[in-house]
Amino acid sequence: MSLGLPTKRHMADIVIIGGGVIGLSIAYELAGQGASVQVLERGQFGQEASWAGAGMIIPADPKSATTVDARLQAESFVRWPGWSRLLYEESGVDNGFMNCGGIQLSSDSSGIELARSAQQLRGCGAIVEALDADQLRLLEPNMNPDITNAIHLPQMCQVRNPRHLKALLTACHVRGVTLTAGATVTGFQRQGARLNAANTTTGAIRAGQFVVCGGAWSESILASANCSVDVEPVRGQIVLLDDFTKPLRRIVEVGPRYLVPRADGKILIGSTEEWTGFNKGNTAEAVAELIRFATNLVPTLKSAGVARFWSGLRPHAKRGIPYLGQAPETENLFVATGHFRSGLMLSPITGLLMRQLVLGQELLIPLDELSVRSSRVLV
Numbered sequence: 001m002s003l004g005l006p007t008k009r010h011m012a013d014i015v016i017i018g019g020g021v022i023g024l025s026i027a028y029e030l031a032g033q034g035a036s037v038q039v040l041e042r043g044q045f046g047q048e049a050s051w052a053g054a055g056m057i058i059p060a061d062p063k064s065a066t067t068v069d070a071r072l073q074a075e076s077f078v079r080w081p082g083w084s085r086l087l088y089e090e091s092g093v094d095n096g097f098m099n100c101g102g103i104q105l106s107s108d109s110s111g112i113e114l115a116r117s118a119q120q121l122r123g124c125g126a127i128v129e130a131l132d133a134d135q136l137r138l139l140e141p142n143m144n145p146d147i148t149n150a151i152h153l154p155q156m157c158q159v160r161n162p163r164h165l166k167a168l169l170t171a172c173h174v175r176g177v178t179l180t181a182g183a184t185v186t187g188f189q190r191q192g193a194r195l196n197a198a199n200t201t202t203g204a205i206r207a208g209q210f211v212v213c214g215g216a217w218s219e220s221i222l223a224s225a226n227c228s229v230d231v232e233p234v235r236g237q238i239v240l241l242d243d244f245t246k247p248l249r250r251i252v253e254v255g256p257r258y259l260v261p262r263a264d265g266k267i268l269i270g271s272t273e274e275w276t277g278f279n280k281g282n283t284a285e286a287v288a289e290l291i292r293f294a295t296n297l298v299p300t301l302k303s304a305g306v307a308r309f310w311s312g313l314r315p316h317a318k319r320g321i322p323y324l325g326q327a328p329e330t331e332n333l334f335v336a337t338g339h340f341r342s343g344l345m346l347s348p349i350t351g352l353l354m355r356q357l358v359l360g361q362e363l364l365i366p367l368d369e370l371s372v373r374s375s376r377v378l379v
């Protein structure tokens, strides 16, 4: 397919920089419209934040969503079942998407934070049921009996990140996307208001349009194209337990901490929020604290095995909402980054909207407030 752009043999119409869930979702959508797409990934595809995340998908209803952030969440939420089915049909890989339900607990004794969260979720159209101690015990018999105040989110879902990335990668390949691993973008070649090529460690790659989806590294990639965004890495550590007794069925959230039970008996414990630059290590203190958190909530987990632990760098947009839009000074450069704690959840809608933007199609959600220039700040 030609997009009315300068054509050259073997030159992709569109080059995407960054092969995480955001870059791959956009590539998948664009290739589905017949565009020729190449994704450049510095390391191996889908091995950074997108691999490390917990895969929680929070419910919302497009009919209730009024703000742009709520619309993003709601339009993404309703797309997950169909998106997963289509990926499965095209790739043969089951991404583990399922409606497991979720429970939120108070992180403070007053319960004010939980009440606020329930109100916010209801405002987004999610089903929220208050639970007393007996009701909680009926749903999750292994939870600590001292817990008396909870809310139930029956629509909450989860996806298994590594499997989802494998499905996306395979489906991109099937749709004809050129997937180039081990190519670090170091800068761009410019002519006036347009970019001609991305300079990489393996040579210059020419294209008609460029989309930067570099996760926590987006700020420096974009700076080399004279585009300024405020995105920083925020480390999140995770511990994985292995408990064949499957003591938990639903996701449990307490403020920023959570337990995510997988169908095979694995339980993820997450997560920290740490401003430690690009350091992706694990610390004894955080691993111990996460295990303490889990065994306090579900005491039988004291006998669970520790399978492994890891960390990832979330791309945090300091203004509080992601950047989805066109770069101000460059007509063929686009940006999709800064999804912080919601990048997995928001990946279907990000893929769709960026495809619409790059191909000049009508936008499902206006992107003005998410543009690089927008001064809107979410507090």
Ligand SMILES: Cc1cc2nc3c(=O)[nH]c(=O)nc-3n(C[C@H](O)[C@H](O)[C@H](O)COP(=O)(O)OP(=O)(O)OC[C@H]3O[C@@H](n4cnc5c(N)ncnc54)[C@H](O)[C@@H]3O)c2cc1C
Residues within 6 Å of the ligand: 017, 018, 019, 020, 021, 022, 023, 040, 041, 042, 043, 044, 045, 046, 047, 048, 049, 050, 051, 052, 053, 054, 055, 056, 057, 183, 184, 185, 186, 213, 214, 215, 216, 217, 218, 221, 235, 236, 237, 238, 270, 271, 311, 312, 313, 314, 315, 336, 337, 338, 339, 340, 341, 342, 343, 344, 345, 346
């Ligand atoms: C512990 C943890 C738990 C999380 N839990 C959830 C959750 O439950 N639900 C949810 O929705 N989200 C969750 N997230 C957030 C989610 O994982 C991120 O928002 C999402 O993965 C961001 O995707 P991305 O593609 O922008 O970034 P990444 O996955 O980091 O991808 C960016 C890619 O760009 C590549 N790159 C960087 N620089 C260059 C360059 N110069 N040239 C070429 N390539 C480059 C990188 O190698 C990387 O592969 C969690 C994150 C963490 C860390």
